[in-house]
Amino acid sequence: MPLSRRSVLKGALAGAAAAALPTRAEDERAPIYEEIKRRHDEAVRRIQHWIAKPSIAAENLGSEEGPLVLIELLKKAGFQKAVPVKTDGKAGVFATLDAGARRTVGLYFMYDVKQVDPREWSSPPFEARLVDKPGFGKCIVGRGAVNQKGPEGAFLAALHAIQGAGRKLPVNLVLVAEGEEEIGSPHFAQVVRSPEVLQALGKCSGIFMPSAGQGPDGTLEISLGAKGIIECELVASGEKWGRGPQKDIHSSLRASIDSPAYHLVQALHTLVSPDGTEPAIDGWFDKVKKLSPAEEKMLDAAAKHMDEAQMKRQFGIQHWVHDADFRTALVRLTSQPTVNIEGLVGGYTGQGGKTVLPHRAVAKMDFRLVPDMGAADSLQKLKAHLAKRGFGDIEVNMTGGYDPNTTSPEAPLIQSQIKTYRAAGYDPLLWPRGGGSWPGYVFTGEPLKLAAAHFGLGHGSGAHAPDEYYVVESTNPNFQGLDGAVRSFVDYLYELAA
């Protein structure tokens, strides 16, 4: 039985050794664990059903149905109240489950998924097929499988299992969800800051998002924060520039007419160091905090327990930037702001060439922010930097983004995670800050000041990439399948109640 496996990882934290025998709590929860096994197929189908109803904010696809599908899933899982929350963008969802418990815990869900190019997938991305993946086990392959419908579906399965075993939930739940996470959560603050939602969240001891926390090598991290982000398009055009053409013209005219596409290239060039790696925007590092000694210690521990070669294979890379060593690469992932080109689109983009001088070119960008950089302040710095260098005409169209967030390792939300993982036989690595972003700032910032994090056993990968997967039957001792993930949520809720 996978859950009885004890991690072979050495404890990365003081006093990491977990008891090898079943605890009293585990015995009490035995009927729930049985119910998880009994309901395995139902839980798989629930995730498949959800994946088959995609909502893609970036493409305005399924945005009407998205919140309704989630609301139905929540009601079936025992939420007494589950309603859409209108915003200036896609609707959010607010739901509550009152179990008459002493404590209340917050949950953050997203119902939107990333775009897909079905030609890149080995099975149709919304069919959510079950595929045997050698070395991993049986997986659901589909868009949203791990980001985030799989883990969220596992959490819902935990509620079904607890209630199916005739138990009351050990905590009350307040859930907020959005359908714009993948475009930078431009309206999520409107969901959280509506008075009713704010009041409900104010009662929570913390808030978490279900996730698949286990790496393919067995690594299990508790991330104590996330980077902020600015997602935007930089648009150069003859119209705005007042130079170059206002429509695509014959490229022979390039000899005497300016090129908005090259204007964009020259602007992009100024945003990074000559080797293309470091942000070079004026004042970009002014508010960047160095890692604390405690955070440095976490990274020392992490570097020892993570498999560098496996990570490089996973990302398809041979070198880190600057040929950095592994610890440096980890430090950068957690503490370095970034300037990234997501995509370039300008002029003729079809097959072969076309001798035009384009009137317009676009760079789709993301900028990851670390404490204490703010999204609004950083956006102003970017604009000022461009203007100072003669690129003030280039439009900076921010489509989403938010500040970074931080949660203390001492918060009960985090301490309960450590206890739950250890009780299951895993030694989590504390991680100062994930390289990715999520809008936890709406919880950790004013006025709520909640602890906020991700939680969950299980494994999946391919977020934002083709063939995204979530393991439902693990054949690999490094990570749990779906039932193990569901059990981790049951155990976490009991731990949070304790």
Next chain:
Amino acid sequence: MPLSRRSVLKGALAGAAAAALPTRAEDERAPIYEEIKRRHDEAVRRIQHWIAKPSIAAENLGSEEGPLVLIELLKKAGFQKAVPVKTDGKAGVFATLDAGARRTVGLYFMYDVKQVDPREWSSPPFEARLVDKPGFGKCIVGRGAVNQKGPEGAFLAALHAIQGAGRKLPVNLVLVAEGEEEIGSPHFAQVVRSPEVLQALGKCSGIFMPSAGQGPDGTLEISLGAKGIIECELVASGEKWGRGPQKDIHSSLRASIDSPAYHLVQALHTLVSPDGTEPAIDGWFDKVKKLSPAEEKMLDAAAKHMDEAQMKRQFGIQHWVHDADFRTALVRLTSQPTVNIEGLVGGYTGQGGKTVLPHRAVAKMDFRLVPDMGAADSLQKLKAHLAKRGFGDIEVNMTGGYDPNTTSPEAPLIQSQIKTYRAAGYDPLLWPRGGGSWPGYVFTGEPLKLAAAHFGLGHGSGAHAPDEYYVVESTNPNFQGLDGAVRSFVDYLYELAA
């Protein structure tokens, strides 16, 4: 009657004043001129029919039918022989019309057209609708209307008119055509250098391409050469670079993983001056010849007779590069090599954003070359420049291109053009070199060393752009409609025979 109009342009050449009364030659050709008018509708339909059968080399569209359509048109126009010529790419066409005349003249045709994005057109690009264009007259609007099926169709109409009037052609014709002009003529040399074609062309006194030579302001140029070109894709990828990912990965990893897209931007940056206008490739100007005093004189004359404001309106620009004056802009168009971005395609190119770190990015480029730059030598310089700066991994995939070409103003081919235009009441401007490119080098270079140029009255615009048009009934005294264009070809053939 438009043709009786005498140009109000001052003579840009010594002795430019043309006779105001009909010449003897004009009287002899009166029945042919009548035939042109009688066959006007037939000539319009021929062009429309041809536009409705597009061949687009860049998209591998209609490449089988393209040469066959042209061959049928040529046979109907009196060519005794018209056959496809196989190449490693799309087939060319070789045709001869033996009129038993003393002199033989060469013709260069293209049957391919540029790509289209129908959404950008106000009428379907292959329907070739007749549209009333205020200030211009009745126009055929369609892809290839002016580049080059309209003028080529007008030339065929001239052959129909001469023969329809019961006359023999005054010259024999040797015609070569290709279906890859719009992708840089990568295989046209194979057409010209096949022994039979080479022998036939060797008998020619020169070779010309039918064109619509009149600008909207009445400008009429004789271009004495063309720039060469390199069309290529610059491709940056993690795979070739050995840095950065080998597939698109989550953009949070940008903090520790190199970006092939930014690698491409930094490479593009080095190819031009900081303001984005001048080529900055090592050795790029080594072989560039200054304009001769005679060429400078031609430009002085041209600058006085061209309408700068109208040109700026036509191109949708407010300034020339460097805020140059008009003469400088003209000098640059004729003598400055270029580095142009035709298109940028990298990473996520769809709607909105997508937080990926792309593994690959492409810049579609064209480089215009002036004498004595060679295409092969310039390609090597580009590659060496990139390699020297750490961008040797960036693929330089040349898809087409060729050397520049030059023809002497003293050549009988050119002198006959001047005489024909003047007899029609127009004073052509001699122009040292067009800003655009055509593969005239196969004729002007070894072994043929033919004079080569474009010829034709008439007006059209929008080559490579939406709503391309060719005027068939002019309401504007500045330029001829279709019948005037056809007549100019008749007159030119008689002048070449004289």
